[in-house]
Amino acid sequence: MTWDIVIGIETHVQLTTKTKIFSGASTEFGLPANENACLVSLAYPGTLPVLNKEAVMKAIKFGLAVDAQIAEYSVFARKNYFYPDLPKGYQISQFELPVVNHGYLEINNDGVNKKIRILRAHLEEDAGKSVHGIMDNKTGIDLNRAGTPLLEIVTEPDMSSAKEAIAYAKKLHNLVQWIGICDGNMQEGSFRCDVNVSVKPSGSDKLGTRREIKNLNSFRYMEQAINYEVNWQIEQIEDGHDIIQSTVLFNPDSGETKAMRSKEEANDYRYFPDPDLLPLKISQTDIDLIRSSLGELPEECLKKLTVDYKLNEADASIIVSDKKTYEFYQSLVATGLDAKITANWIVGNLFAKLNDHELSIDDCPIAQEQFILLIKRIMDQTISNNAGKKIFDLLWEDPNQNVDTLIDTLGLKQVSDVSAILPMIDEIIQNNPEMVEQFKSGKDKAFNALVGQVMKISKGKANPGQVSELLKEKLTKS
């Protein structure tokens, strides 16, 4: 029997606001415990929530970026449950009327495009943290994170493989950073995914019972967790067991998912509109204002690179995987550099180097103007691509050096002078009659070997393109 996999994802995106969603306390990460626990965070009697407008603007920005409807009227609700790191005994969230409805994100999985529908995105406050093991027999509570604004983004169950789920999560991760609403830091918990997984017999209309994998904060774990969960569910069903709707956690050490609680014993959250907050009303003017500040979205940029600049899909995707890379690329092309050569250099050389050193593009030691000069020298054929790589490595080691000085001191200038190259070609043809013969009988390899010989006696300085052109001319004429 074959099975269909059905996946939906809920992502908690921490919005980059200076202060918490309902108070003036700072959202700074990594401070000593409870440094940001203001009276509102502590739920002191008589304290009241006041909505942070910046969080609303960022939610709207997201809605516009996924082509969703922005609700003119949305409502904050209380989600009631007792937990020590939830000081009020309820979380302020949005329930029946969220701020963002019905958008989509288009993913590309192995060359196939697919729309993943976004059902809704709503604003809510984060909880604090329970800290175990630092006090004898006691649990500590750190409320620094309590009240940090979150946008919870919920998809329809539109993904049908772990790969699609990862493609969606990565795309979303890129987008929220691109539009500047989230720092994307997964280790610090700024972007966390809950993945709902179910399986059903292939082609069946009826959805299977789902289990929700909570709090995945790495794409690698997400892929492992989904694959494990899918296999587990199929095995269970094939062994004649029912799947029980439940929440599971992924253990990265064992690579397994394990149920934490079944939904039957779960809380009744007793949602109701929060009487301390007025309904959130958003005007068309607000929406238009935010739309005008949205800028180019990754999708449009990708199109520009593949259609206008004629880059291949793979290179273009890498360049738009991050807004800073895209802006860096565009700033280079704007100086007149060839779009394709520049893309090759960024994707092939620069990224390889950055990845080796686990650096981001911000940390690149090579000055931008030297990088531009390097590509220029390749474009105007002063040096060969290989010589360029040599210079690139030297610049990386010592960023204070100058491209032109390096070309001179290392003698890397390539010879493009016909009168200098022709005698070398004649010499090689004369000394390698067998190879010439092989070429003429149709062996292309022999041609490459001949070019190599010419390059060798030029000590690598001859322009390889020119050598092969002149050589071909000579051999076909004679």
Added chain:
Amino acid sequence: MKDLSLNELHQGLKNKDFSSVELTQYYLNQIKDLNTDINAFITIDEEKSIQQAQQADQLISQNHISELTGIPIAQKDIFCASSWKTTCGSKMLDNFYAPYDSKVVDLFNKSGAINLGKTNMDEFAMGSSNETSYYGAVKNPWNLDFVPGGSSGGSAAAVASGMSPAATATDTGGSIRQPASLCNLTGLKPTYGLVSRFGMIAFASSLDQAGPIAKTAEDCALMLNVMADFDERDSTSIKRDKENYTQSLNASIQGKIIGIPKEFFNDELNDDVKIILEKVMQAYQSLGVNFKEISLPNSQLSIPVYYVIAPAEASSNLSRYDGVKFGYRASNYKDLEEMYLKTREEGFGDEVKRRILVGTYVLSAGYYDAYYLKAQKIRRLIADDFTKAFTECDLILAPSSPSTAFKIGDKTEDPVAMYMQDMYTISTNLAGLPAISAPAGFINKMPIGFQLIGNYFEEAKILNFTHQYQSISDWHKYSPGEVL
């Protein structure tokens, strides 16, 4: 000093007839004499009050005197006041000291008023007799066997007995107006959103509203001048220009119309109360006011609607009292769940628990639509009734309480009979409207008030009408102990 109005106290301070320290000491002595019997105060701190009075005298000596500078005011123990214990009448907060002032306390402090002490109240303002307080029942100064009403019973008893010239209070379903009625005082519940709820411990957030309890409409106007102020820390606070509520007290009300809701003046209305209200109407008639019968068809649903919405909000608002961060925590427990259970079992009184249970029930899956949602819809209908009524009249006359004060212990075993105490006051909380209760006379030597309800933000009109009545009547001048 006992019978002086706030304005007379102000004049006395201004003319240096007495100092704020002398005045404050006078009331502190009154409290020493009377509070043991009446139990109107939970917390007294002479040193703090006198210190504030000294600062006020300093200001007055530099001629920095405004309407309430140097005048002692009692604060209901629902308002957080920095460095004062704030209990909300509950064991749960018996050890709670807020590190901040509520907006109301802050405004009084800025006006130079003296905090005379924190007044007793029903636990978390849940009650109509002041018997649910962890600190014991408050006695009605008119007869110590009777309740003063609630939840602001401490504030009412403090003012009625002469322990304080005026007091702050809060009204969620009648908690200002019913005690005012039962203690021969004037108490105003303002429009929802006029007075900030910041630092006022929440019972039912969409209904809670702070206001004054004092002897007269004029005193209430002076108090409201201080209390009404926009506050960006309360999202339901309404931004509008400040009004001077004393300005129009003396305006003529000739030719104005008072609406008489037929649903309130029916067979259910107590005969004695009816007679009292008819006399109030005669007085208004003599002032040139006309009457018009109006209808509030959904008002009889107020009590059931209120006892869905208020407990629902309360059940959520009171979740924060879990023993984790502040307030009471049970001493013996084996795990987190037992800590929660014991803390709340031991920290809350019966009435609070009853409302938490009801509120939890009406919000539960499967019951939400039938109770909470339906109640919200009826709430809208109740508000619409008033909006329609105010197209036909200036203010609405109603009873404040169904009867005079009842004996302590009389209704404690019957919560629903207790809830009926608020049958005439609750609809205005549901609609968010302002309303006042003012002295209307006596039945068997116990006082009772009448209620005037106004349209949104018509506190000035309400105070004007009440002041006009008080300028031709004497009921508000009587004090406990005087022969009637």
